[in-house]
Amino acid sequence: MTKLEQLKEKLEISKKFEHAANVLYFDYETLCPTDAREDEGEVLGFLSNEVFKILTSDEVKQLIIDLHNDIDSIEDPLDKVLINRSYEAYEKTKNMTPEFQMEMTVTHNKAYMKWLEAKEKSDFSIYKDALADNLKIDKKAIELRDKILPNFYDNYLNDTEKGVLTADLDPFFDELKVGLLELIQKIKNSKHVIRRDFLSRNVPIHKQEEFSRYLLELNGYDFKRGALTTTEHPFTMPVAQNDARVTTHYYEDMFLSNIFSIIHEGGHAIFMQNERKEDFEHYINDEVTNGMHESVSRFYENVIGRSKEYIHLIYPKFKEIFAEEFPDVSEQELYEGVNIVEPSLIRTEADEVTYGLHVLIRYEMEKLICNGLIAMEDVPAKWNALYKEYLGIDVPSDKEGVLQDVHWAHNFGYFPSYQIGNCYNAMYVLRMRKEFDLDKAIETGDFATINNWMRENVFKKANELMPKEWIKDITGEALTPKPFLDYLNKKYSKIYQF
Amino acid sequence: MTKLEQLKEKLEISKKFEHAANVLYFDYETLCPTDAREDEGEVLGFLSNEVFKILTSDEVKQLIIDLHNDIDSIEDPLDKVLINRSYEAYEKTKNMTPEFQMEMTVTHNKAYMKWLEAKEKSDFSIYKDALADNLKIDKKAIELRDKILPNFYDNYLNDTEKGVLTADLDPFFDELKVGLLELIQKIKNSKHVIRRDFLSRNVPIHKQEEFSRYLLELNGYDFKRGALTTTEHPFTMPVAQNDARVTTHYYEDMFLSNIFSIIHEGGHAIFMQNERKEDFEHYINDEVTNGMHESVSRFYENVIGRSKEYIHLIYPKFKEIFAEEFPDVSEQELYEGVNIVEPSLIRTEADEVTYGLHVLIRYEMEKLICNGLIAMEDVPAKWNALYKEYLGIDVPSDKEGVLQDVHWAHNFGYFPSYQIGNCYNAMYVLRMRKEFDLDKAIETGDFATINNWMRENVFKKANELMPKEWIKDITGEALTPKPFLDYLNKKYSKIYQF
Numbered sequence: 001m002t003k004l005e006q007l008k009e010k011l012e013i014s015k016k017f018e019h020a021a022n023v024l025y026f027d028y029e030t031l032c033p034t035d036a037r038e039d040e041g042e043v044l045g046f047l048s049n050e051v052f053k054i055l056t057s058d059e060v061k062q063l064i065i066d067l068h069n070d071i072d073s074i075e076d077p078l079d080k081v082l083i084n085r086s087y088e089a090y091e092k093t094k095n096m097t098p099e100f101q102m103e104m105t106v107t108h109n110k111a112y113m114k115w116l117e118a119k120e121k122s123d124f125s126i127y128k129d130a131l132a133d134n135l136k137i138d139k140k141a142i143e144l145r146d147k148i149l150p151n152f153y154d155n156y157l158n159d160t161e162k163g164v165l166t167a168d169l170d171p172f173f174d175e176l177k178v179g180l181l182e183l184i185q186k187i188k189n190s191k192h193v194i195r196r197d198f199l200s201r202n203v204p205i206h207k208q209e210e211f212s213r214y215l216l217e218l219n220g221y222d223f224k225r226g227a228l229t230t231t232e233h234p235f236t237m238p239v240a241q242n243d244a245r246v247t248t249h250y251y252e253d254m255f256l257s258n259i260f261s262i263i264h265e266g267g268h269a270i271f272m273q274n275e276r277k278e279d280f281e282h283y284i285n286d287e288v289t290n291g292m293h294e295s296v297s298r299f300y301e302n303v304i305g306r307s308k309e310y311i312h313l314i315y316p317k318f319k320e321i322f323a324e325e326f327p328d329v330s331e332q333e334l335y336e337g338v339n340i341v342e343p344s345l346i347r348t349e350a351d352e353v354t355y356g357l358h359v360l361i362r363y364e365m366e367k368l369i370c371n372g373l374i375a376m377e378d379v380p381a382k383w384n385a386l387y388k389e390y391l392g393i394d395v396p397s398d399k400e401g402v403l404q405d406v407h408w409a410h411n412f413g414y415f416p417s418y419q420i421g422n423c424y425n426a427m428y429v430l431r432m433r434k435e436f437d438l439d440k441a442i443e444t445g446d447f448a449t450i451n452n453w454m455r456e457n458v459f460k461k462a463n464e465l466m467p468k469e470w471i472k473d474i475t476g477e478a479l480t481p482k483p484f485l486d487y488l489n490k491k492y493s494k495i496y497q498f
Numbered sequence: 499m500t501k502l503e504q505l506k507e508k509l510e511i512s513k514k515f516e517h518a519a520n521v522l523y524f525d526y527e528t529l530c531p532t533d534a535r536e537d538e539g540e541v542l543g544f545l546s547n548e549v550f551k552i553l554t555s556d557e558v559k560q561l562i563i564d565l566h567n568d569i570d571s572i573e574d575p576l577d578k579v580l581i582n583r584s585y586e587a588y589e590k591t592k593n594m595t596p597e598f599q600m601e602m603t604v605t606h607n608k609a610y611m612k613w614l615e616a617k618e619k620s621d622f623s624i625y626k627d628a629l630a631d632n633l634k635i636d637k638k639a640i641e642l643r644d645k646i647l648p649n650f651y652d653n654y655l656n657d658t659e660k661g662v663l664t665a666d667l668d669p670f671f672d673e674l675k676v677g678l679l680e681l682i683q684k685i686k687n688s689k690h691v692i693r694r695d696f697l698s699r700n701v702p703i704h705k706q707e708e709f710s711r712y713l714l715e716l717n718g719y720d721f722k723r724g725a726l727t728t729t730e731h732p733f734t735m736p737v738a739q740n741d742a743r744v745t746t747h748y749y750e751d752m753f754l755s756n757i758f759s760i761i762h763e764g765g766h767a768i769f770m771q772n773e774r775k776e777d778f779e780h781y782i783n784d785e786v787t788n789g790m791h792e793s794v795s796r797f798y799e800n801v802i803g804r805s806k807e808y809i810h811l812i813y814p815k816f817k818e819i820f821a822e823e824f825p826d827v828s829e830q831e832l833y834e835g836v837n838i839v840e841p842s843l844i845r846t847e848a849d850e851v852t853y854g855l856h857v858l859i860r861y862e863m864e865k866l867i868c869n870g871l872i873a874m875e876d877v878p879a880k881w882n883a884l885y886k887e888y889l890g891i892d893v894p895s896d897k898e899g900v901l902q903d904v905h906w907a908h909n910f911g912y913f914p915s916y917q918i919g920n921c922y923n924a925m926y927v928l929r930m931r932k933e934f935d936l937d938k939a940i941e942t943g944d945f946a947t948i949n950n951w952m953r954e955n956v957f958k959k960a961n962e963l964m965p966k967e968w969i970k971d972i973t974g975e976a977l978t979p980k981p982f983l984d985y986l987n988k989k990y991s992k993i994y995q996f
Contacts, residue, residue: 019537148945
């Protein structure tokens with residue numbers, strides 16, 4: 001066996017453990033009974049540890065080093081990607097002792113538990129020290145690396161959206177901010193009133209479920225390679241190559257919540273279902289950065305899901321399934337109802353215009369926190385001040401403010417990807433529109449054309465290329481918020497009639 | 499570490515793999531998408547193989563032999579049970595090569611696939627040779643043991659209901675047969691007509707689901723330590739100590755099917771939820787024989803679920819949830835409707851009177867097949883002749899006849915346990931009735947009293963004792979069909995008014 005074959009043999013075993021762990025994780029989040037969670041969590045940890053043991057064994061480490069030293073002799077480009085990624089992962093952890101690894105896990109778990117408690121009690125001070133501990137141990141982990149980026153926050157960014165750093169994001173967010181604030185002001189000045197009385201009507205869950213399945217299938221989600229179930233917080237889980245599962249949450253008095261969760265998570269899953277077989281065979285299928293992934297899910301959710309054409313397409317089924325609930329809601333009213341723009345407290349419930357400001361606030365907060373420019377006790381006040389400044393709203397509690405997101409309990413640098421994603425898709429949609437009539441495809445339910453284009457242009461090299469190369473590969477341009485702002489302005493000037 | 503501690507350390511690791519495999523198995527049967535099943539099945543095999551490797555390693559084998567040689571020095575009685583069970587398992591497989599084990603697995607899998615095809619095409623001849631191969635390899639496996647019982651079928655029985663052999667079951671089934679045939683004749687002669695028009699009414703699935711959750715909770719099933727979902731064939735899965743899951747199948751035009759599945763599977767699960775903590779700690783929690791387990795599930799399904807008192811208890815909720823579907827069905831009509839006695843083709847759909855004859859037919863068939871007293875091609879004709887003789891009905895197809903059950907694709911000797919279970923519970927219910935008013939407890943929904951009694955008398959030593967000791971421990975008597983026949987006669991003479 002060659003060294004590459006030896007490495008792949010090990011990865012194949014670790015893939016089996018990972019597949020099992022994925023099923024357990026999904027089960028843990030969905031069906032696992034309350035009192036069984038502790039034991040199932042332990043088994044999950046046990047399986048993850050088996051993976052860790054394989055990947056960090058001396059044998060595997062040596063294989064990675066040898067293969068990387070001799071990478072020029074490797075012919076298959078995807079094998080090269082595999083070796084480079086493996087080497088990067090090795091470099092990140094090579095100076096860590098197992099004890100340090102364990103300490104990191106324990107510290108993060110503690111922060112997560114403290115976050116839960118703090119959110120429950122709406123009191124940031126409960127979370128403060130654990131968050132500081134997270135920051136400290138993450139910093140230590142970064143400092144153990146051979147290569148450290150001088151702007152400390154860049155190390156975080158680089159871990160979640162490789163190669164996209166503060167120098168890229170500062171001008172990006174500056175331009176975005178100006179554009180969004182202008183647009184929001186115009187919408188605020190608009191006299192147009194959108195009907196919203198029907199948005200909180202009671203809708204039986206089994207009807208919502210029926211509609212969800214319709215939407216997923218319509219959009220091209222393959223139920224033979226996926227499943228739909230419910231959780232507190234919706235997510236998508238790549239269990240295995242032929243198994244991309246989606247969850248949602250049904251609220252009886254907030255039917256739109258499920259609809260756009262479904263379209264969003266369905267978008268993630270359609271991406272997963274269209275990843276190249278070769279990527280799985282080269283064990284590089286889960287290297288996608290978040291920005292690429294969010295660009296797809298938010299493309300389905302917003303560009304498609306909140307478009308006039310899509311509402312036109314789904315309106316007959318909507319009227320059929322919800323005949324009793326919405327006999328009096330016109331197509332136009334539904335379209336406007338899913339596109340209300342209004343500054344609000346919670347990021348995950350924000351409309352597509354104000355959403356970018358929620359992300360911007362988190363980006364600014366993370367720069368301050370990760371670069372040690374703010375004392376931990378001042379974090380909530382700064383958060384609230386930014387919400388007042390950008391969105392014009394008062395934050396009444398930590399729960400609805402700085403404690404609303406779980407992310408910092410796990411890591412920093414994650415939030416920008418959401419907005420990068422929005423801007424990526426606005427960029428490639430421009431090219432898509434040159435190649436076929438997107439509006440018509442949506443209106444006629446021709447998702448095969450859309451998904452084929454996405455597969456050939458967006459999904460294809462998502463695991464192979466770094467984000468900056470990838471968006472250039474599709475559009476010929478570097479990341480810019482301009483097409484996204486143009487898209488918003490065009491759409492909302494019509495809705496709000498200015 | 500003592501040898502016992504060493505063994506337990508290994509069992510603890512294998513328990514983690516088993517827990518993971520249980521979650522995967524449950525997932526495989528419930529949520530796993532069609533096209534992901536092959537991969538997930540492979541991972542399941544991988545995990546089972548890890549368990550197999552641990553339990554059959556030279557190290558573990560030697561520990562078991564040493565501990566068994568020195569069993570008199572072990573003080574804890576449950577440790578003794580563990581060592582004895584481990585030694586029995588070791589004895590069964592010690593002369594098998596890994597190649598032979600693999601051949602067995604492949605042979606059984608092939609038989610299962612052939613059964614599926616044969617059932618689909620309703621043609622036993624497709625299954626015949628694979629079934630003969632099963633028989634051949636099972637026989638070989640038994641012949642590899644040091645101890646072989648002279649009546650060959652007894653080896654199968656002994657594997658599923660330890661110590662209960664043909665010498666016990668021949669007189670048992672003879673007595674049962676006479677009693678059942680007499681009772682069925684009386685019912686046939688009865689002029690009483692039971693209303694059945696409402697049994698096939700359309701009932702929305704979400705209402706059936708709501709009713710199922712009500713029934714499970716009512717009966718004492720703990721949702722914090724379990725879950726309910728759907729499958730093609732209902733089953734109960736002991737995933738872990740705090741995780742006994744139940745599945746059901748909702749038919750829109752056959753609402754009773756789900757109701758009694760739920761009560762039956764819920765019974766299995768209540769048993770599991772009440773197993774002693776010590777049994778799990780001694781790794782003997784899954785040694786229960788089928789007859790004990792079926793005695794419990796069929797106690798809940800029939801003795802409780804089909805009783806006048808239980809119907810009285812659930813009738814108000816039934817009327818509330820199914821107000822639209824059954825406005826015209828009285829409590830008495832519902833009670834009679836769930837107790838219609840009528841010879842039929844399919845065991846799993848049989849009423850509690852004719853059920854015993856379905857089992858008897860299988861018992862007679864298995865004796866012939868396992869003792870080599872019938873040619874494989876004559877099996878369907880013999881099956882059909884027995885259905886004609888005992889139940890008076892013609893079997894129109896293999897699908898509804900000899901191919902209806904999957905069991906023989908996996909093993910022989912399993913069927914008698916169902917009827918043994920019915921008779922066990924009739925025996926211990928006699929004692930229960932001496933200690934408290936069972937009818938009143940059911941009618942008032944006092945399942946705490948029922949389940950406490952079951953825990954202290956029925957569940958408690960189920961993992962520790964052999965079936966014959968166990969039923970004697972509870973009732974002071976050996977297995978007999980008399981209390982069961984008395985119970986049926988008393989109940990059905992009232993319903994059918996003779």
